[in-house]
Amino acid sequence: MCSLQPARICLDAAPVGISRKAPKVCLSRIHQSIIYYQFLLLSNWNLTQQLHKSNAEQLHQELRFLLIICVIFGSAPISVFPRCSSRFHEVMQYCWLFLLYIWLCFLAYLELNDSSGDLNNLERNFYIFESITYLMHIPCVVIVSLSWKRRIGQVFDTIGKFDLASGYIVKRKKIRRFVHFQLFLLFIFVSCAIPIVFFNSAETIWKSTCSWHTYVVPNTMTGFSFVLYYTLMEGICCRMKRLVKALHAELQRGISMRRGALQELRWQHRNLLHFYKVLNQTYGLSILLLYSSSLINFNTNLFLFYKAIENSSNARWNWCER
Secondary structure, eight states: OTTHHHHHHHHHHSOTTSOTHHHHHHHHHHHHHHHHHHHHHHHHHHHHHHHHHHHHHHHHHHTHHHHHHHHHTTSSOGGGSGGGOSHHHHHHHHHHHHHHHHHHHHHHHHHHHHHGGGSOHHHHHHHHHHHHHHHHHHHHHHHHHHTTTTTHHHHHHHHHHHHHHHTOOOOHHHHHHHHHHHHHHHHHHHHHHHHHHHHHTTTOHHHHHHHIIIIIHHHHHHHHHHHHHHHHHHHHHHHHHHHHHHHHHHHTTGGGOOHHHHHHHHHHHHHHHHHHHHHHHHHHHHHHHHHHHHHHHHHHHHHHHHHHHHTOSSOOGGGGGO
C-alpha cells in the first residue's frame, strides 16, 4: 500500500500530455529503491554476523589446545567444541572423569595407608587433610565446569559481540603467547615434582606412582583450570584498557563529545563487569579451596621446619620433599 501512494502522487502531478507509462516507470523506480535499500540492510547484517562469527572463531581457535587439555581433565565441558556436543560425547566424558577420580581416590588411600605408620600425629593429619582437600577440589572443578555445558557456547558469542560493538581486535599472537607461558610454568612445576616424588619414595616405582597421583596429579588438574581462568581474566583486562582509551579519546573532544558514544561505552563497561562477576562466581569455590589448602600447607610445613631445627639430631627431613 505504501508503494502505491507515491505512484498516485506522480499520476496526479503529471501533465496531461504525458503518457500513462510514466506512473509505471515511477512505480518501478520506487520498487527498485526499496529492493536496493533492503539489500543494503541485509548486506550490513550479513557483514555484522560474519565479523561477530570471525571474532568468536578466532578466540576459540587460539584457545583450542588449552580447551582440549581442560576437557580431558574436567576443567571444561566437551560441548565447548560444537562437533562434540552430542549426548554420546557427554556420556564418554562423564565415564572418563568418574574412572579417573576413582583411580585417584584408590591411590591416595594406598599412599596414606602405607606412609601413615612412619609419621607422627601432626604429619599424618596434615597429609590426610591435604589429600582430602585435593579430592574435594577436583569434583568441585568438574561439577562447575560441566554445569556450563549448555551455556559454554554463549561465552564465546558474548565475547565476540562485545568485541564487535567496542571495536576490539583479537590479538591472536598475544593470546597464544600468554597461554603458552602459563602452560610452560605448569610444565616446570610438574618437571620439578617428578624427581622429588621419585627420590622421596625410596626410588620404587609403585610408591612413586601412588605419591604422584596423590599430590601432583590433582594439583596439575586444578592448574589447568586456573590457566583457563587466568586467560579469561587477561582478556577482560585487555578489553577494559580498550574501553578506557575510547573513553579518554571521547572526553578529549570537549564540548563536542557525543552523548550517544558515552552511553555506548557505559553499556559496554556494564556488560564487561557482569562477565567479570560471573567468572569470579564460577571459580570462587575453587579459589577458596586453593588458598585455604595453601595456607594450611605453608603453616604446617613452617612449624615442622622449626621443629626439625630444634631437634636436628633426630629430625626427619623427608617431609620437606613431599
